[in-house]
Amino acid sequence: MTAKDGDGWALCALGHQHWGLYGAAGLLTVHHTLDGMPYVLMQKRAWWSHHGGTWGLPGGARDSHEDAITGALREAQEEATLDADLVRVRGLYVDDHGGWSFQTVIAEAEGLLDAAPANGESADMRWVAADEVVSKELHPGFADSWPRIRPALSPVVVVLDMANIIGARAEHGWWKDRAGAANRLLNELTPLCGQGLGQMPEGVPALTRWFPRMVAVLEGAAASAADPGPMTGDLAVVVAGGSGDDAIVEAVRGMRPWETALVVTADRGLRERVTALGALVAGPRWLLKQL
Template sequence: MAAKDGDGWALCARGHQHWGIHGATGLLAVHHTLDGMPYVLLQKRSWWTHHGGTWALPGGALDSHEDAISGALREVREETVLSTDLFRVQGIYVDDHGGWSFQTVIAEAAGMLDAAPANGESVDLRWVAADEVASKPLHPGFADSWPKLRPALSPLVLVLDVANIIGSRPEELWWKDRARAANRLLNEVQPLATEGLRETPDGLPELARWFPRIVVVLEGAAAVAADPEAHGTNLSVVVANGSGDDAIVQAVRERKPWERVLVVTADRALRERVTALGALVAGPRWLLNQL
């Protein structure tokens, strides 16, 4: 394993030649303006590169020891003047050609960051409104993927009805020790914030993995399980002052206009309340199957 050991041409099952022995990756940086319009950062490729003169994403060949995220962030550091600390990964889309794939890492940017070419692979970097992307001369691979990527630009917020989820576990001593049961679920959920969801819920664009921001709602005796120091930026705990259902509805109301919200609960009345606000819903079993 060595840096740049992925450089080289590969042939896919479709008979196409691609750059990247171990596949390739790119970063689709997105920032939503206050009116809800997503802007994406595009790279105009230098004339001497493969499909030079077209617009695509900062990216390139994967090294043998890299995953899609680490490779995409490395490529951004190499090809732009941007710090990768300013991005939050929200999903991965895989364009599989059979024996070779391009993995697009979708990441939320802190703003429309000042970007400039850092090497000779590109001649321009520009934030482009999503509605205008298709009108540009695009790299053929990016052009094929764009119709699937466009619906996936909105980040996902996962809101968990902890009382209902734990109540669906027959083995839980929910009625005897709610704090312990809630703390167990918190510990199980925490990896999803960094490792992502393996199963795409109904109603969302099909990605290989979603990396949601997770909001855990606790109420009553379970509230002592809340430990703010134990959670990262992708996972937060809300302690309901009164009704847990009301706290969940408020969390849905507080989402940003461009965010998708998925509420995990089997409570019929709560499902009706949050779907009326535009949220998606999934049952506890969908979540528990991924823990």
């Protein structure tokens, strides 16, 4: 397991040659401007490279010891001087050719980060409005994947009706210790944020894996599970001062215009309130079966 041990040509089941003995990965960095337009960081490939002169993503062959996210972030740093600490991974799309795959890692950036060609593989690096991507001469593989990736550029925020979800786990005896039940669920959600969600409900664009931000809303006796306070990373805890339903509605109202809210609850009244605001909904079982 050494650096660059993935360099080399591979043959897929379709009979095509691809660069990367263990597959390849690329980083699609996206930033939404205040008007809601997503901009993506694109690379113009050097003339001498495979499909030279076309536009695609910074990326390349994965090493044998790398997963797609690690490989894509490394390649983006090597080719575009992009600081991995300034992006947050939100999704993964796998283009499987049969025995070989290119994995697109979608990452969110808070601004139009500085990026420039860092080695001879890149002729140019440029932020491009999503609506203008198809006007460029695209790398064939990226051109084929783009129509499926484009709808997934808006990040998903999952808002959790914790009381309702806990109530769906009758086997855990939540009614005896609501705070303890909430704490157990929070401890299960933390690794899920890192692993990502492999199944999303209808209405969410299809990706191989989503890594959404999660907001867990606690109320009443379960609120003490929030001690010592909100969690870090992609799981935040909100303690409702009054009604948990009202706090969930406010969380949906507080979404940025380009974010997709997904509320997890089986409460009919709450579902009606959040769908009226444009949110998607899923029942507790959808979440619990992924824990």
